[in-house]
Amino acid sequence: DIQLTQSPSSMSASLGDRVSLTCQSSQGIGNYLSWYQHKPGKPPKPMIYYATNLADGVPSRFSGSRSGSDYSLTISSLESEDTAIYYCLQYDEYPYTFGAGTKLELK
Amino acid sequence: EVQLQESGPGLVKPSQSLSLTCSVTGYSITSNYWGWIRKFPGNKMEWMGYISYSGSTSYNPSLKSRISITRDTSKNQFFLQLNSVTTEDTATYYCARWEGYSGPFDYWGQGVMVTVSS
Numbered sequence: 687d688i689q690l691t692q693s694p695s696s697m698s699a700s701l702g703d704r705v706s707l708t709c710q711s712s713q714g715i716g717n718y719l720s721w722y723q724h725k726p727g728k729p730p731k732p733m734i735y736y737a738t739n740l741a742d743g744v745p746s747r748f749s750g751s752r753s754g755s756d757y758s759l760t761i762s763s764l765e766s767e768d769t770a771i772y773y774c775l776q777y778d779e780y781p782y783t784f785g786a787g788t789k790l791e792l793k
Numbered sequence: 794e795v796q797l798q799e800s801g802p803g804l805v806k807p808s809q810s811l812s813l814t815c816s817v818t819g820y821s822i823t824s825n826y827w828g829w830i831r832k833f834p835g836n837k838m839e840w841m842g843y844i845s846y847s848g849s850t851s852y853n854p855s856l857k858s859r860i861s862i863t864r865d866t867s868k869n870q871f872f873l874q875l876n877s878v879t880t881e882d883t884a885t886y887y888c889a890r891w892e893g894y895s896g897p898f899d900y901w902g903q904g905v906m907v908t909v910s911s
Binding site: 718720722724728729730731732734735736741742771773775777780781782783784786787 | 830836902
């Protein structure tokens, strides 16, 4: 199975900070990677798909990028509503696999 | 508006079968892909499998022969059956729509928490 390694596992940042979360794939997956935001008591929300495409309704402060097998989710200016666990998911090869998540909190 | 809603028992005994229903409104399950994803206590997430617009299925091999995803197009519902459950199957189960390679899992149910315990 393809392993996705997310880093950091948790982090805290201040309002207005630029935040970058990373997901590294154990093998090539092209751009078949998506990001999800998960808050307690709610279903996961899609943020980014095909590595760099913003999902419907997602604020423009979110962006996705790729450098080789490293994928990043960046928040340009952190807002309080962005606190959540963020997961990456690869859908290039079966079984589709998730990273372990990054828990993002406010400092 | 596309809406998904999971239903099923919240408590299942070990060795028994877990059966969940995902009821879809606002979109036909004869289009796109319809999957099951679970989140374990401790936050690990697992893709379990999906059923496609044509009725074909794909499953996570980690679930071996325990899993079955079926559908009833007349009711616009799809189903998860997981056999021989253990306490390790305790999780919140989500159904979700997938557009395929052109998109994300974009619509999700609220999730149903299932506990496996005697």
